[in-house]
Amino acid sequence: MRSLIVIGSIVMGIWAGIFVVAFSYGLNKQRTQSSIKNSISHIQIHHPEYQKDYDSKFYLKEPELIKTRLDADSTIKAYAFRSLLNGMVSSPVKSSGVRIIGVNKNQEKELTSIYAGIVKGNYFESKRRNPILVGQALAEKLKIKLQSKVVLTFQDTENNIVSGAFRVCGIFKTQYTKYDQGNVFIENKDIQRLLKSEEFHQVALLCNSIEQVDATYKKLATNLNNYEVKDWKSISPELAYADKIMESWLFLIMVIIMLALIFGIINTMLMAVFERRKELGMLMAIGMNRSKIFFLVLTETLFLSIIGAPTGLLLGALTIKITSQTGINLGIIAQGLESVGLSAIIYPEIQPHFYLFITIMVFVFTLIAAIYPSRKALKLKPTEAIRTI
């Protein structure tokens, strides 16, 4: 039974190691994916001056050129052209300053999941003219609801004021009240009509897979060198480095887990040694070499590891396989997740070299752990051992 416990500890150790690593990487990947899907996309294109001050006079010249390039690239799965303007939205009761985001609804649907945040109404499906999507907090502030009429006012590039009447087709809600209050969505074609020209400030695009982004990014940066092209790593560097930062954390946690494991094994083996002192003492009494005793205990531990290791590996791999399909729902623990745009479901994943790495580590540590009890075994006095019979 004691053997079972040692095996169990080893199995646990390996399983834990694999799971923690897989979970952490899965967590990071989820974060990156969510951010890309809900917010930043793979690559963004702007006028070179735009991001310094977000002044709408820095719109993308020759958007047709960009469009042609993007259409020609088969690695690009979806793109969306957006207008970003600052203006005011007014209801009969109140006015408020807002950021006006002009979208192409079909393009956006392919690109992001913003329409998932709609709590009332629809995403530009209504037949009425000039539909507008407002945040719930803004609707409350302006005392408007679905179908209400509002007036949007903004400027064109010559600083003339332009205004138009819009109808609320939908109300959205994110967990950031300030965002809901400060942003409204309308269709690009309506902006075009009011400004009498096309004015795009941003193009966001998604590649077919994240692995293709680097190459596509390099291509676009060279071809579209009159614009500022940024990939998700420069837009959100913290995502790019998240893996690296997490590796430091992981290292710390693994050290702690391994230490806990070692002590567990030391304890168990110590118990085992003393439990068997009669037996060991007997062996010593009949002349078995001290060093042989030492290696005896050590080898026993080794055998246990040999049994435990593959079991642990198997269990770990199985767990990963299953959870990577079904995902782990963190929603039970933290409701805050979906609000930060993260999915509450994590899909653990791990790179194969870790299996070997963790197994070797646990193996080595187990052996180190076994040294102390083995040495204690040497200190047993054969005479005492015999006496307890």
Added chain:
Amino acid sequence: MKMIFKMAWRNIWRNKRRSIITISSIFCAVFFAIFARSFQIGVYNKMIGSMVGMYTGYLQIHQNGYWEEQSIDNSFIPDQKTLDLVNNNKYVSNSNERLESFALTARKNLSKGAIVMGVNLEKEDGLMGLTSKLTSGKFPSDTSSAILISEGLASYYNMDVGDSLIFLGQGYHGASANGIYPVHGILKFSMPILNERLVLMPILAAQDLYAAPNRLTSLVLQIDKPAHLNKLQKQVASKLDLDQYELLNWKALLPELVQTIQADSAGGIIILGILYMIISFGILGTLLMMTAERMYEFGILISIGMRKGKLIFTMILESLMMGLIACILGIIVVTPVRYYFKAYPIRLGGKAAESIEEYGFEPVIQASTQIDIALNHASIVMLIVLICTSYPIWKILRLQPIKAMRA
């Protein structure tokens, strides 16, 4: 009753070796659980401290309703009672007066909206670390009407120390706010929002600009030890006139930070859970071993007449006592280690560290020394010990004396 206690105690020390092993496995559990969690919490606290220190501070007093509608009309004149309340509180290291609003800045043909913070510069230096952010020039005096501007503004206007900036805006109760102010210094902030459009003005000058003499939009309380925040908040809230004022801590002021930490915490808890699994296994293992060893002893006791219930009770006591010893020892040993890692946190390196620094955070993993972590996790471990004791209890219940003695 007392006898059972004595028995339990003696049982423990009867077999020193075994008990020490058991205690040490529980000790390890306590140690590692607290150790790991200290780092997790330490990192969050560091993040909070950095974010809070950038701008909001830990605790703010406003006119009631200000946070909902942040206009200068919602400013207040602090009464002496409130000032005494905060300044005499032992946890408050300083109280910073602020008058904040917006204005349009203009120079030559350019204009740009800016956030204007009327402050006491020395006090804000204590909170926001302004001296280290000063890239050129110097602080204006409290009575002057010179200003400090952020890097973004300086580069937008292509201006330097000594140049002047025009301000246009709306003041208190509709009065117009306008003036022209010389720049005495330029500050670099790590947060882009602040770096692009922040202006720091001596509060007297700001109150004059906005026609708001003696008025504040917020009173920011500086705390030396963030651990005291809850206590401080309770103390202030109990004496503050809550009809007139509102008291908000950083969680209300920075809700996105709260959500980010919560989201992160979920992952951390899972990992902690796994750690617990391992240490529980360790404890269970030692108890298993111990039970197996003592089956003979139990057999004898039962056969000479000891009631099973008493034996079980004794067992539980033994576990509790060992657990308690282990927990106390664990806490004693882990505490200096935590302090060490608080003073000398683990430094991250490389590009990742650089990117963290860009955001104004220190790339370190620091340990927290909060007492509640130690107490919480020691309690959890005690619970685990109790739960694991159910194995020996079960064994005792099923015990058949003759079989046990033959073992």
Added chain:
Amino acid sequence: MKKILYSLLLVFGTSSAQSAYEIIKRAEEHLRGASNKAEMTIEIERPKWTRTMEIKAWSLGSEYSFILIQAPSRDKGSVFLKRDKEIWNWQPKIEKVIKLPASMMMQSWMGSDLTNDDLVKESSILNDYTHQIVGDTIIQERACYTIELTPKPEAAVVWGLIKTFIGKNNYLQLGSEFYDEDGYLITTMEASDIRYFGTKILPATMVMTPIEEEGKKTTIHYKSIEFNIDIQENFFSKQNMKRLH
């Protein structure tokens, strides 16, 4: 509401007309040709405070105007110059003429219910609405037409409906009611104190009151108005901003 207020700042008598459209059209057309100089007070009432400004204003048609603030003392000497769609501002403290950028246009003017943009916008009463006489009413002992203005589908106005009351005799706008699309009354305008300014008869006082909000009101009171004064477009210059009194 704001557009109406602006046009009311310079409302004058109109010649008689029959259709609703023509009545209103005449009032609008009158604005374009006139030049005038006025002294007035604007009182802004809010639940917690009240502000009274004394203002001198010059205007030529609807494209050029000067507004000089004479009181309160803190704002004394501030000048706003409107030339077409642009607004310029002179502050004695700053001693520089500043053009109001488009971003400032949506901000409230001097804390009032008007935005800067309202000062420059052409009144859209004629073009953005369809007009219909729906009845009669008596206001301040004068017989009035009740005219309903319904916004055209494309019009960039927040109202669902405006009711305006125009005196039958001198075509004075004596009141207006502004409704949202659900039919709730949001704001009212009431004119009173009708008297002669030179040879023209006009209401000297106009009060705008938002209905839903307690204690909020804006009152304009004309102390004097001179019509057809001798000023030209070159009077409305940046250099003159410093010289106004």
